[in-house]
Amino acid sequence: MAEKRLMYGNHAIVEGVLAAGCRFFAGYPITPQNEIPEYMSIRMNEVGGVFIQTESEIAAINMLFGAAAAGKRAMTSSSSPGISLMQEGISYIAGADIPVLVVNVIRGGPGLGNIAPAQSDYYQATRGGGHGDYFTITLAPNSAQELFEFPKLAFELAEKYRNPALILADGLLGQMMEPVEFSYDPVDPTTLPEPSYALSGCQGRDRRVVRSYDLKPGKLEEWNWRRHAKYQHIMEKEQRAQAADCDDAELVIVAYGTSARVSSAAARMAREKGYKVGLLRPITLWPFPKNALAELSNKVEYFLVVEMNLGQMVEDVKLATECKNKIHFHGRPGGGVPTPHEIYEKIETILGGSS
Amino acid sequence: MTKEIIIAGFGGQGIVSSGIILGYAGMLENKNVTFFPSYGAEMRGGTANCSVVISSEPVASPIVAYPDILIIMNEPSLARFEPMLKPGGIFFYNKTLIKSHPKRDDITVLAIEANAIAEELGQGRIANMVMLGALVKKTDILKLETLKKAQRERFVKASSEQLSLNDKALERGSELY
Amino acid sequence: MKQIFGRPAGLTDVLQRYCPGCGHGIVHRIIGELLVKLGIRERAVGIAPVGCSVFADEYFNCDMIQPPHGRGPAVSTGIKRSRPDCIVFSYQGDGDLAAIGTAEIIHAASRNENITVIFINNAIFGMTGGQMAPTTLPGMKSTTSVQGRNIKKQGYPIKVCELLAGLDGPYYLVRTSVHDPKNIIKTEKALKNAFGNQIAKNGFSLVEILSMCPTNWGMTPVQSKRWIGDTMMKYFPLGEYRNRAKEEK
Secondary structure, eight states, X not given: OOOEEEEEHHHHHXXXXXXXXXXXXXXXXXXXXXXXXXXXXXXXXXXXXXXXEOSSHHHHHHHHHHHHHTTOOOEEEEOHHHHHHHHHHHHXXXXXXXXXXXXXXXXXXXXXXXXXXXXXXHHHHHTOSSSSSOOOEEEOOOSHHHHHHHHHHHHHHHHHHTOOEEEEEEHHHHHOEEEEEOOSOOOOGGGSOOOTTOOSOOTXXXXXXEOSOOOSTTHHHHHXXXXXXXXXXXXXXXXXXXEESOTTOSEEEEOOHHHXXXXXXHHHHHHHTTXXXXXXXXXXXXXXXXXXXXXXHTTOSEEEXXXXXXXXXXXXXXXXXXTOSEEEEEEOOTTOOOOHHHHHHHHHHHHTTOO | OEEEEEEEEETTSSHHHHHHHHHHHHHHTTOEEEEEEOOTHHHHTTEEEXXXXXXXXXXXXXSOXXXXXXXXXXXXXXXXXXXXXXXXXXXXXXXXXXXXXXXXXXXXXXXXXXXXXXXXXXXXXXXXHXXXXXXXXXXXXXXXXXXXXXXXXXXXXXXXXXXXXXXXXXXXXXXXX | OOOOOOOOTTBOSSOOOOOTTOSHHHHHHHHHHHHHHTTOGGGEEEEOOSSGGGGHHHHBSSEEEXXXXXXXXXXXXXXXXXOTTSEEEEEEEHHIIIXXXXXXXXXXXXXXXXXXXXXXXXXXXXXXXXXXXXXXXXXXXXXXXXXXXXXHHHOOOOOHHHHHHTSSOOSEXXXXXXXXXXXXXXXXXXXXXXXXXXXXXXXXXXXXXXXXXXXXHTOOHHHHHHHIIIIIHHHSOOEEEEEHHHHHO
16 A cells, blocks of 8 residues: 555645646635645745746736646646636636646635635536636545545546646645545656647747637637537546445435535435435536436435535536436535534435335 | 544644644554644634544544534633533543633533643643543543654654653643543 | 848748738847847747737747737746746737736746747737727827827826836846837847847846837828837837846946
């Protein structure tokens, strides 16, 4: 077994990013993700990478655009208000078909909100977030271990599809400490091939142009249709979800990240009381794991969607199940974190008398 | 077996480091652990608390709403956390600094002269170690030797004198039970 | 027959879509020539702005990127830090650099980022149709200041070289013009210095170039050249505002 370390979620992200072979970070301080740039500044110095504390999140995302267009793995992290500022850049990056990694350690909103854990940026993450027709590959880890592992997965998916990738964490996952197993050999960045689009000087080859515009009549429409085909392919091939105790379940909780952790405690309590409750945890939020939901919708009567917001993913659950089932929602907005007890009570209300 | 613990007190009483030592020791004994501190603006108010879960199963929620065990290091935390303790739970509190007494009668209350013992050893700030020593002896959740190993591995910058003193404080705490 | 004049290899064989009398073509040509003369074309990465010269990504015969409005200095930073051997230049207009991109240019300059910035100041928003720019002169008419820029309501023009000269960071700041041959030659020298500084790893260089926009100024090309010499240069004095190379000597 590989070495295990007790680590903050925010530090696990940093180690995961470095182990993925990324040597470029640009970002701006914002709670609750400050441990990422702080620790990154130390670690990038140790490994000879680039760390830039920027004048704004706008500058940060555009530095990523430059570094990634130059063919390098590049990442930034921020929290909700900062991610909003980055949307212009993410739209351009998506429009130029360039892979980058953006980590959003979500906090309560809207506005300045608070610094408590939240999941209220689900729409923003899964609907593109900025202007234009595009999607970002969105991963939702729920442990320090996954915070370590997902940066590599995110870079691989981003590069495979030439598309920005997001990791959605929250204040709780970032501030929590858990044992992390360094489960794979670190990627040596010098072994990563130069991508076909990389701006590196045109010696011995045709010049390359990275851009997101095309003013020639009909060309941008064609370009968008090609991107549509890519999105369809991703939606078909890259759905990820984890199912627990769903086989005999009468009710399946659908939750990701922190709310999935809390929900698993509630599911355990319900099982102890004899209720047949399972948990489906979406790991990719875009593409949404609709196949797993569609399959469950044929055998499960009730779904309970638990989110730390006013109800965003619940719409995707309704779409995936084609509203065949009785779909309930339990949400805590504004930095509220549900307790296992309140979720259990909701389960009891739904299933009361049926077991 | 799952034990959910909240440690609370003033900033500077080693609340966060106690939680980390406990979590780290749990990891050394191959248990599943989580540690979750209060953070950000909450920290600036001078109070600190953290949740530690130690379990033989994967830890579901790292947030502890109803702890099995409370370690209370200062007066304001007593009133705040006492109602949260599970019936039958164990309430350790720092008698040296806390004048009031828990009111509930459905819990086990253990008053510990943590700061007095620490001062006796020559250093007030190791009161947290006295508490941890008492905790593991009373509850058997972890071995005292693991805690000693944990503090040595986590406090990498501490002098060998300090590490020995921490060991002594852990022992003194454990000798109370 | 020996060819003595032609398109420099630093420019693509594409018809440039600038208006008659526009200054962009002159500056493009100088850069296109320098990319070859300095032997840097094959390691150059250029940044095109948003504005009339957005099409610069088609015109410069080297690797190019077209980022969001005003963010050229940030994108340049990302490229330069990732590939220090590349020669990175950001080509920007006055809306791009002195309005929406103010933060990015100030901080790139303050970090003394080892890049070359070419700043075209024509005192107007060109592509969007002649709106007031941060560099529009007091009293000057634009489609959003039809009575002339009123300094009481619309404030004063931003003098970028003077502003950046207040920072310790930048290595080279200079203002030139392309309204006559003498000044075009000076502009070429300034741009040569600006690229040379980057090659020598000296740090941040910015060349602010006063440039004609006859279309949006409502003038003929000849009138607009005269207007720079008679009016614009009085408000935006030409010359070096920072030259660490000279200070160090």
